Amino acid sequence: MSITKKSVLLIFLVLFVDQASKIYVKLNFELGEHVDVFSWFKIYFIENNGMAFGMELIGKLFLTLFRIIAVTALAYYIHILIKKEVKNGYILTISLVLAGAAGNIIDSLFYGIIFSTSDYMGHVASIFPPGGGYSSLFYGKVVDMLYFPIIKNGVGETLFFSPIFNVADAAISVAVGLILIFYRKELNESLESKKEIKDESAE
Numbered sequence: 001m002s003i004t005k006k007s008v009l010l011i012f013l014v015l016f017v018d019q020a021s022k023i024y025v026k027l028n029f030e031l032g033e034h035v036d037v038f039s040w041f042k043i044y045f046i047e048n049n050g051m052a053f054g055m056e057l058i059g060k061l062f063l064t065l066f067r068i069i070a071v072t073a074l075a076y077y078i079h080i081l082i083k084k085e086v087k088n089g090y091i092l093t094i095s096l097v098l099a100g101a102a103g104n105i106i107d108s109l110f111y112g113i114i115f116s117t118s119d120y121m122g123h124v125a126s127i128f129p130p131g132g133g134y135s136s137l138f139y140g141k142v143v144d145m146l147y148f149p150i151i152k153n154g155v156g157e158t159l160f161f162s163p164i165f166n167v168a169d170a171a172i173s174v175a176v177g178l179i180l181i182f183y184r185k186e187l188n189e190s191l192e193s194k195k196e197i198k199d200e201s202a203e
Helices: 003-028 060-083 088-114 167-182 184-202
Strands: 034-038 041-048 142-147 158-160
Touching: 003 041, 003 060, 003 088, 003 142, 003 167, 060 088, 088 142, 088 167, 142 167, 167 184
Parallel strands: none
Antiparallel strands: 034 041, 041 142
């Protein structure tokens, strides 16, 4: 199987798992509901307007547009890496980043128009509600559900790991970790080649 097919397959696999888990939780959990899988792992349904792990730093519309631009740039970057025959592992790692970013873009773009509101009052969302969704295009909320309260203090407060995230966030985080550990050379070389191109065009 060619690296192009492997990259596309990995992206679609991550997107499928990410969206399947989000849709299941959205349609079966009320906001804030949680299920204990293990003492250190819970399915805990929350939504957020921001970036990975629930951080909210900038406007929603700007964030969604930025994600779309970033995914487009990543797709082009992967195309360049494949043409240059860079290590397959690095290409697949960047594909993980693209898949994670795309997964959260889908929530932001479409969830507001295809789902009804989830709340803390016992209402579970429905899909394609007769009265329309809870928001408009570009203003959907990102669904998070993976919670690992591994270390707690005496009163039950989570000391580590408190963020609640999703499969898309996990894909990005794993990819960044792999790059830092195994592919710093490839990243530096690609950045250097970009710098050289810019310097040549400036002359």
